[in-house]
Amino acid sequence: MAADRDDLERIRQAVNLVELFEGVTTVRKVRGSFKALCPFHTEKTPSLSIDPARGLYHCxxxxxxxxxFTFVQETQGLSFVEAxxxxxxxxxxxxxRDPRAAQQRERRSRLVExxxxxxxxYQDRLKSAPDAGHARSYVRGRNYGVEVVDxxxxGYAPDQSEALVSHLRSKGHKDSDILAAGLARRVGRGRLIDQMRGRLMFPIHNVRGEMVGFGARLLRGEGPKYLNTPETPLYKKSELLYGLDKARSAISREELGVVVEGYTDVIAFHLADLPLAVATCGTALGEAHFDLLRRFSSRIVLAFDADTAGAGAAVRGDELRISSNLDLELRLAVMPDGRDPADLVFDDKGDLLREAIDRSAPIMEFRISRLLDQYDxxxxxxxTSAMKKAAELIARHPDAADRYQHAYYVAGRTRTSIDRVQAEISRNTPTGRGGRSQGRPLADGQPAAARSAASSEMDRSEEDSLxxxxxxxxxxxxxxxxxxxHDLxxxxxxxxxxxGRHLDKGVPVPLDGLKDQPLLALARRLAVLTTPLDPFxxxxxxxxxxxxxxxxxxxxVTLEDIDHENDPEAYSELSKELLALQERGF
Structure with missing residues (x-):
């Protein structure tokens, strides 16, 4: 950390958060609290609350x-240290200051440069080097003009072992920095050679716009089609999205982000006047990528070509849990005609990209539809088989209200009663805390958890307890x-x-140590609520x-699944517990 914790608290106490907001938006005092038009999205009615006493805000x-600190980072595009x-x-x-932090900043600055x-x-080589003629031909063949290249x-990495290393040395860069930045590697007796050779180079920037690495496409010969910069202090592929630095403003303005498969697909969206696309950098989509995107929009569309493998790759991971935990609306758009976005734009069919995005479906709905289509x-x-397989899939969804809606859809497609579909989902739903099942069909066919989640994200009693x-x-x-x-x-x-275990009663719990972003966002939202608080x-x-x-x-639910003849002890224990609850009026 670049500063002592006490200094951070002194800054937090000295800076008036209301004054910071007044510098960028309209702030009003309403019945003892402060309300503002949110500077992070377009609105006509103030929905952002400011708590100057605790130095927190929530929209x-x-x-x-x-x-x-967060406010300055988000509005000025600064790092935490800069803020x-x-x-x-x-x-x-x-x-x-921590002397070690200053040294780390200096080293980082050298790597960025x-x-x-x-x-x-690389860019100069692509534009004018004689050995980059085939790379220029490839670029022209994609209809990339000079403006796109710029x-x-x-760029183009020459097919020579030490071309970049020699150039960087001539500019005063040390071997240790060249190596640490992932631009070269050691071979033989320690000789430094270029990391990338004979490839078209796609620079990768972090969200602040700093160039931190490269994606490299093979143009001729044998080898992997794409290579990426190895992991470095700057380049962490699980935390980077190609094109986000250029798309972040449009994503925030449109409240929509699009994830595509490759670098040329990102460029294609820009050429189609849809600067909303980003791509991962040689790795699968992960929680850190979604967490990065949700800073700018809660609505994310995964856009892939029409083949099953491409679409399936997008939905095999942990997206359902992640999107629920991060409060994202995750959708999937399939590109028409089996084409990827780059091909569509090349064929002057960029208008089909917007149509595909507009037709996108919630990711679970897409998966269920694809699954049912496999059956006659x-x-x-x-x-019956289709219903059971769909129920297995629905049971993995973390939100009870969504599970209930998907159950209705499956019941209609398979001509099965909603109660039977719900029962099948219940048998497949992982038990939550305390071993409870979260899909129990009640008298009206809707689980209690679904009714609660459908009416609000979190019960009032849970909010007030927190x-x-x-x-x-x-x-x-x-x-x-x-x-x-509610799991969160x-x-x-x-x-x-x-x-708060060592704090006296009446002392608020400081949030400095809370690093989990979804939890921190929830805590901050609750901290600025002004609605009356019921007695504890x-x-x-x-x-x-x-x-x-x-x-x-x-x-x-459990008693229905237990064979009381084969497992009388378990049946008896649960029956006693049920009787005790009923005697208490439940």
Missing amino acids: FGCGVGGDV MEMLADRAGIVVR AVAAAGRY QFEL LGEREAR RHLLAGTAERDRVRPELFE AAALARWLLDA ADVVSNLERRAAVRRRDEIL
């Missing part, structure tokens, strides 16, 4: 939130994470209980009642 329209330095100067605070120098060298800084639903046995924990007004020994039905609420309760005793009693009802429903 109830787009979900962004943070503290004074801290700016705020320290504003407040007149002299920061006690080395990569940028390599990028300039916008995306395309005119046959009774096929419908607000009491945040404010230090809860009786901590009465709060248990398993009382919460349970996780935040667990963290708050641990962080009433809130926790309601949580306990709801937990008892959930346990009752879980036991009922």
